[in-house]
Amino acid sequence: xxxxxxxxxxxxxxxxxxxxxxxxxxxxxxxxxxxxxxxxxxxxxxxxxxxxxxxxxxxxxxxxxxxxxxxxxxxxxxxxxxxxxxxxxxxxxxxxxxxxxxxxxxxxxxxxxxxxxxxxxxxxxxxxxxxxxxxxxxxxxxxxxxxxxxxxxxxxxxxxxxxxxxxxxxxxxxxxxxxxxxxxxxxxxxxxxxxxxxxxxxxxxxxxxxxxxxxxxxxxxxxxxxxxxxxxxxxxxxxxxxxxxxxxxxxxxxxxxxxxxxxxxxxxxxxxxxxxxxxxxxxxxxxxxxxxxxxxxxxxxxxxxxxxxxxxxxxxxxxxxxxxxxxxxxxxxxxxxxxxxxxxxxxxxxxxxxxxxxxxxxxxxxxxxxxxxxxxxxx
Amino acid sequence: xxxxxxxxxxxxxxxxxxxxxxxxxxxxxxxxxxxxxxxxxxxxxxxxxxxxxxxxxxxxxxxxxxxxxxxxxxxxxxxxxxxxxxxxxxxxxxxxxxxxxxxxxxxxxxxxxxxxxxxxxxxxxxxxxxxxxxxxxxxxxxxxxxxxxxxxxxxxxxxxxxxxxxxxxxxxxxxxxxxxxxxxxxxxxxxxxxxxxxxxxxxxxxxxxxxxxxxxxxxxxxxxxxxxxxxxxxxxxxxxxxxxxxxxxxxxxxxxxxxxxxxxxxxxxxxxxxxxxxxxxxxxxxxxxxxxxxxxxxxxxxxxxxxxxxxxxxxxxxxxxxxxxxxxxxxxxxxxxxxxxxxxxxxxxxxxxxxxxxxxxxxxxxxxxxxxxxxxxxxxxxxxxxxxxxxxxxxxxxxxxxxxxxxxxxxxxxxxxxxxxxxxxxxxxxxxxxxxxxxxxxxxxxxxxxxxxxxxxxxxxxxxxxxxxxxxxxxxxxxxxxxxxxxxxxxxxxxxxxxxxxxxxxxxxxxxxxxxxxxxxxxxxxxxxxxxxxxxxxxxxxxxxxxxxxxxxxxxxxxxxxxxxxxxxxxxxxxxxxxxxxxxxxxxx
Numbered sequence: 001x002x003x004x005x006x007x008x009x010x011x012x013x014x015x016x017x018x019x020x021x022x023x024x025x026x027x028x029x030x031x032x033x034x035x036x037x038x039x040x041x042x043x044x045x046x047x048x049x050x051x052x053x054x055x056x057x058x059x060x061x062x063x064x065x066x067x068x069x070x071x072x073x074x075x076x077x078x079x080x081x082x083x084x085x086x087x088x089x090x091x092x093x094x095x096x097x098x099x100x101x102x103x104x105x106x107x108x109x110x111x112x113x114x115x116x117x118x119x120x121x122x123x124x125x126x127x128x129x130x131x132x133x134x135x136x137x138x139x140x141x142x143x144x145x146x147x148x149x150x151x152x153x154x155x156x157x158x159x160x161x162x163x164x165x166x167x168x169x170x171x172x173x174x175x176x177x178x179x180x181x182x183x184x185x186x187x188x189x190x191x192x193x194x195x196x197x198x199x200x201x202x203x204x205x206x207x208x209x210x211x212x213x214x215x216x217x218x219x220x221x222x223x224x225x226x227x228x229x230x231x232x233x234x235x236x237x238x239x240x241x242x243x244x245x246x247x248x249x250x251x252x253x254x255x256x257x258x259x260x261x262x263x264x265x266x267x268x269x270x271x272x273x274x275x276x277x278x279x280x281x282x283x284x285x286x287x288x289x290x291x292x293x294x295x296x297x298x299x300x301x302x303x304x305x306x307x308x309x310x311x312x313x314x315x316x317x318x319x320x321x322x323x324x325x326x327x328x329x330x331x332x333x334x335x336x337x338x339x340x341x342x343x344x345x346x347x348x349x350x351x352x353x354x355x356x357x358x359x360x361x362x363x364x365x366x367x368x369x370x371x372x373x374x375x376x377x378x379x
Numbered sequence: 380x381x382x383x384x385x386x387x388x389x390x391x392x393x394x395x396x397x398x399x400x401x402x403x404x405x406x407x408x409x410x411x412x413x414x415x416x417x418x419x420x421x422x423x424x425x426x427x428x429x430x431x432x433x434x435x436x437x438x439x440x441x442x443x444x445x446x447x448x449x450x451x452x453x454x455x456x457x458x459x460x461x462x463x464x465x466x467x468x469x470x471x472x473x474x475x476x477x478x479x480x481x482x483x484x485x486x487x488x489x490x491x492x493x494x495x496x497x498x499x500x501x502x503x504x505x506x507x508x509x510x511x512x513x514x515x516x517x518x519x520x521x522x523x524x525x526x527x528x529x530x531x532x533x534x535x536x537x538x539x540x541x542x543x544x545x546x547x548x549x550x551x552x553x554x555x556x557x558x559x560x561x562x563x564x565x566x567x568x569x570x571x572x573x574x575x576x577x578x579x580x581x582x583x584x585x586x587x588x589x590x591x592x593x594x595x596x597x598x599x600x601x602x603x604x605x606x607x608x609x610x611x612x613x614x615x616x617x618x619x620x621x622x623x624x625x626x627x628x629x630x631x632x633x634x635x636x637x638x639x640x641x642x643x644x645x646x647x648x649x650x651x652x653x654x655x656x657x658x659x660x661x662x663x664x665x666x667x668x669x670x671x672x673x674x675x676x677x678x679x680x681x682x683x684x685x686x687x688x689x690x691x692x693x694x695x696x697x698x699x700x701x702x703x704x705x706x707x708x709x710x711x712x713x714x715x716x717x718x719x720x721x722x723x724x725x726x727x728x729x730x731x732x733x734x735x736x737x738x739x740x741x742x743x744x745x746x747x748x749x750x751x752x753x754x755x756x757x758x759x760x761x762x763x764x765x766x767x768x769x770x771x772x773x774x775x776x777x778x779x780x781x782x783x784x785x786x787x788x789x790x791x792x793x794x795x796x797x798x799x800x801x802x803x804x805x806x807x808x809x810x811x812x813x814x815x816x817x818x819x820x821x822x823x824x825x826x827x828x829x830x831x832x833x834x835x836x837x838x839x840x841x842x843x844x845x846x847x848x849x850x851x852x853x854x855x856x857x858x859x860x861x862x863x864x865x866x867x868x869x870x871x872x873x874x875x876x877x878x879x880x881x882x883x884x885x886x887x888x889x890x891x892x893x894x895x896x897x898x899x900x901x902x903x904x905x906x907x908x909x910x911x912x913x914x915x916x917x918x919x920x921x922x923x924x925x926x927x928x929x930x931x932x933x934x935x936x937x938x939x940x941x942x943x944x945x946x947x948x949x950x951x952x953x954x955x956x957x958x959x960x961x962x963x964x965x966x967x968x
Contacts, residue, residue, distance in 0.1 A: 056800045063800065111678075141462050144451030145629030153618075195449060198430045198655045199678050203838055204468045220836035221471045222484045230468065279789070283780040283803070288455045304806050306736060306776050309452030311629045314618025315737040316580055318609070325609055325616070326580050334619045334737050335581050345730035345875060349797040350805050354728055356795055358876040366725075366866060366878030373873040374731040375587045 039077040039132065039233060040240075045070055047240045050256045052282045054263040062299045064282050072285030072294030077233055078136035080129055080209060081202040082112035089193040091137045099130040110196055118206055118214065138293045140205060143193030147289065150313040151185045187312065191291040209233055228273060229280075239274035246270055307332070336376050343374035382648060383438030388678060390437045390495070390652040391645040398424040398651075400951070401673060401687035403658050403702065406497020407937050408924040408944035409693030410641035411549070415948035415960050417649040424685060425641075425652040426675055428694070429463060429493030432627055433637050436495065437645040437652075445613060445638060450627030454777050457626050463494040463501060469838045472697075474887040476849040478826070484835050488846050488887040489719060491695050494627075495654050496637025498695070498891060499937045503624035503740025504605040504633050505769065506555045506938040508546050510755025511539040511569040513932040519758050527853045530822040531716055535929045536901045536910035539569055545942035545949075548961050550603075551575050552643075553941065554611045554634035557603035565600040567746035569755035576608045582619065582738025584813045587729070588770035589743045591872025595864075597747040602769065603938075605634035606739055614638060623740035624773055640941070656683075659841055661690065661706035661920070670920045676839055689919045689951060692897070693944070696926035700829045700896035701844045703914075710915065712907050714830055716823035717846070718895040718931035719888040720766065721854035723817040725865040727874030732810045736774035743770045748817065748861045749933045763857035766818035766933025768865065779809035813874070815865055818892065820933040822853035829896055846887060858882075892936050897926035911957070912947035923947045 040048065052064040052073075083091050085098035087110035095114075102114035102122045114122045116129030146152075197205065206214045207224050211231030218224035225231075247255040247266050255266060267275055285294030287301065289309065295301060301308045315334040317327040328334055346354065358366045381394045400416050402409045405427040417423050435446035456462045472488035475481065491498040512519050517532035549555075556576035558564050563578055578601035581589075589599035606617045617632035631638045644650040655678035662671045662684070672686030692699040700714040750764040751757065758764070780803055789799055805811075832845035862879060869877040900906020903915040908927050914920045923944035925936055932939075949957030 056803065059800075061804070140460060141456045142451065142453055144449045144453065144456075145447045146451065191451065191453065199680060200466060200469045200655075200838065201430070204466045207468045215838070217838035217840075218469065220834065220840075221468070221838075222835065223467050223471050223486055224469075226484075227468065227486065279799075280781050283777055284455060284459060286803075287777045287780070289453050292455050304776055304804055305732070305810060306774070306806075309622070310618075310620045310737075311452050311622075312618065314620040316617070316619040318616040318618065324577075324580065332734075332737065334583065334734075335586060336583050337731055337734070341732055343730050346805050346807060346811075347801065349795065349801060350807060351875075352795045353792055353797045353802065354807060354876045356791065358728070358878040366876070368876050369870045369874055372730050372875035374729070375590050375873050376583075377731045 039136070040074055040236065044237070044240045045074065046256050047243055048073060048236075050263060051240075051243060051267065051278055052285070054260060054267060055279060055282045056286065057260060061303060064286060066296065067286040067300045068294050068296035069282050069285030071296075072288060072292060073236070073281050074136055075138040075293035076281065077209065077236060078132050079138070079140055079205070080116045080133070081118060081197055081205055082107065082114060082116045082126070083130065083133035083137045084110070084194050084196070085114035085116070085130055087113050087196065089143065089195065091133050091194060093134055096127065096130045096134060099127050103127075111199065112202060118202075118210075138291065139192075139194040140197065141195040142191040142289060142291045143195055144190055146187040146311055147191045147291070147309050148186045148189040149308065150310055152187055152312040153317050189291070191289055207231075228277065232277075235274060235277060239271060239277070242274070243267075243270055337374075341377060343377045345372070382645070383435060388653060388655060390431065390654065391650045392648045393651065395422055395424070395649075395651045398422045398685070398687040400424070400689045400691060401426070401685055402691045402693055402923075403673065403699070404428070404497065404693035404695065404924065405495050405636070405641055405652060406693060406695060406924065407499045407636045407940045409691065410496065410636035410639075410644065411552070411941045411944035412691055412693065412923045412948040413644035413650055414552070414640035415945055415952060417644040417647040419952040419960060420649060421952065423644065423650040424687060425650065426656045426658055426673070426685065427495050427652060427654040428657050429495060429654065431495040431654045432463060432500075433495055436637060436642055445631055445642065448627060448629065448631060450629045452620055452622040452626070452629065454775050457501070457622075458775055458778050459781075463492040463627070465490040465493050470843070471835055471837065472843050473832045473835050473845045475845070475847050476884055478847060482832060482845045482847070485887055487889050488844070489697070489889055489891065489893055491891060491893060495652065496635055496641060500627050500633070500635040500637055501625055502635075502891070502937065503771070504553075504635060504937070505602050505741055505744075505935040506550070506553060506605045507565070507603050507767065507934045508568065508570050509539070509932040509934055509939050510567065510751060512751055512756055512758060513930060514539050514542070516930050523758055523760070527822055527851065529824055529826070530851060530853060531825050532823060533898070533900060533905060533929050536899050542942055542946065543570075544958055544961055545946045546570070546938065547572065548945055549938050549941040551962070552639050553605040553938070554607055554614070554639070555603050555605050555938070556608040558601055562598070563601040565746050566598050566753045567749060567751055567755050574603065576611055579604055579606060579608055579739055579742045580619065581742050582734075582771070584733040584735050584738070584772050585741070585743040585770040587733060587872050588813055588815060588868065591868045591870070592745050592747075592770075594871045595867060597745045597868070599743045599745050599770065602741050602744040604739065604741070607632045607634065612639065617739060619738045621736040621738055621773065624771075625775070636941070653677075657839060658694070658702060659705065659839060661702060661708075662686075663706060663708075667708060668916060669918055680839075689921065691947075692920070692922040692926070693924045695924055696893045696896045696928075697829050697844050697846070699922055699924055699926045701831065703897070704831050705841060708914075710907050712825075712898065712905065714896045715825045715828040716895045716898055717827045717829060717848060718821055718823060718892075718928060719848070720890045720892045720931055720933075721819040721821045721850060721858060722890050723819055723858045723862060723865065724880040725815045725862070725869060726878055726880075727813045727869035727872065728807050728876040729811050729813060729874050733772070733813055734774070735772035735809070735812065738771075740773065741769040741771035744768055745770075748864060750857070763860050764820045764853075764933060765857050765861045766820055767935070768815050768817045770813075770815060772812055772814040774809045776806065776809045779806070779812075813869070813872070815868065817858070817861060817865065818890075818933055818935060819854050819857055820931050822851040823895060823898075823930060824851055848888060850884065892925075892931070894925040894928040894931050894936055897922045898929045899927045900929065911950040912943065921947055921951065
């Protein structure tokens, strides 16, 4: 958290005036109904796809499009507390049935269960919400502790090919593999579960998705209406529409028909807050755990050289038989560089950027050092 | 006796109805107190404002072990969407620097988490002790002829030696890993005994920074941390997964309050915990000398009452002070002398990948820039009081990208011709960054305080905490003194670029070290609690969180919170002989 704080302050100190802010004209009426299925229309999705691809383009390597950023954002906007109508921590067709069965009631077995739009009563709108959620919604908070992408080493020996891996409640696949005599020490994907939200988190997510107007209890909290990441459905609806009208104004064509360079120019002139949201959610959609809808096939993690979740394997294998009780992974040691890593540093362009960032004009009193070297990296 | 609980919203013995002690908050202090009290047979009720990420914490799973928690290596969940952090959209706080300003709501006024086990659950669990001189700092400064107008330094009403046995107990309970031998020991520490667990295996980024520090004659040491380095107390060893600070441990290898003291309390059958409950008011008698219980909101937003013979505030320094104010308590020092640490944060960008995505939170640190003598008993004559410097970093690629590649920075990148994608791929701020954080001591000032905001309210309709806080030259001068030395460490470690977090006094502190406001003291005219943590003027209300701190020291505070809470609970169980509650369990060799 210290680094995050640093970077926030750093960003705040690095020329906020460089990009002119265009005041947001709140001229369009807000959508009357909380639900539409799915939330973003195909026309809006096309603009979103083009805009996020302009932010992280597909060139020699994959970009936002290959990562499924659009799916991530659609998932985010499609979530409403109560989508898990039967409260089994998964959103699927059974929730549509549960919603229909709960019609005209106030909710299901868990708080807001079936009352997808939080109106206080389960009605036809909630059936639409439930149908949308079956295809679109992803967890607000994915379950834990493990995704099943990494194995569970044997507790005493560090052996990663153990058969019974300390009884992680594997159920189906794990139990079947054990019965068949095949080795399976990968835990199930707990990330696919939807963790239920307590009341305060439900209120917060209503504010985030539907805006402060949906939560009268937040009337005396300016942050509920002034924050960037609230009222997201409305902001996306207005923001995508304004990209299109700005494209028409600047180039006489819809946004999706512009060249990449023209799309970047439109983004440069667009509402700064909305462009920031797009940047945030593009990065999230590229680098999230895949259970959230983006980072398809872990393309985003591969692009930046990030391993993602490493539990339960981790980077130090506990092994009673070795001194110090820990063995390092030869390919990815905890205490040193990877065997194949070098000391090449950054491209000239990134070096120029870092030189500006660390120069005394922006943050005192750092700066570029004259003789950088790479400790423990073979020359 | 009925536990583990199958009732939603409850952990522990669901049959309990009458309670001897009610504890507000299940963090480091509240859980430590609950452990002592429940073990001594007291019936304990804990009210926790947050949710429970530890389902089944009061029982065993099909392995016969502590069940897995809901934490995971998931940046969206823990960091971007704040799985456990107090949510400012429903529970905001306001901030201003001085009384003459109007405070404004800010999304992060040093917010801690709200969850069973409290904020230490997602901390890096660095658990060093304070040093001997910390407890008599006012006297030491005075003897050295150093005075700081506007500050309210006070000696603690207890010495390091009085707290030492409780430190030892806290280290055994939490499973602190470290060493008192050789070059990995902290020469400035006042502690001399061995640790319950062997020291942490070093992570690469800490080795790089320690290499830089050692060339300058500093003495990097293995930071005492409550992270298992071998199986301990029914919990598995850490595997250095890299998602540590900001993240709860997915395997219970962190000896956080939830999986240590709180779990022990729940398993006695003498403890019941109600989570997602928000205490709104202490119930006081007419003379404000006696507490009969509390009023709280349950997870349906309904008002409930709970009563007990003794009430312990352990909601964290800001929230405990706020609760006293909401209840009409009026000690003139209440909420004053808030302490947060003044963090000086230096970052180096290195040519090689440093793999902050691996390892524990912090494996190494230095105390050389704390301004104290070896052994921690005195002040160095010619150096100001800084703090411990932690060597570490974690790698959160989304956070790094979101914070460093915002429109301002994107515009800057355009200016020098770097496409957004290139910065994302080359990852200077995540894969190549090393961070040093100095936990500088900030001076206690009566003007730095928490009170109730006149206009902003939370979703319960209650006034939110208003923080008035402005840094003193005491910590600003120390930071300026030590900055060039920190930069030199980065240079010697091989960094290509180095910079500091610029200080902006209009941004509230965000150190997560939240202390003061109900400080201890023998003299009721200059303190809020007595030496045992009981509020002056009340016969059954105690504080057992960071609120009781008299000074902040320059070290991570959690172990001291636990030690003080054990001592306070010991005094409740055994007045006049608090040490009687210590286990005296042998430390494994």
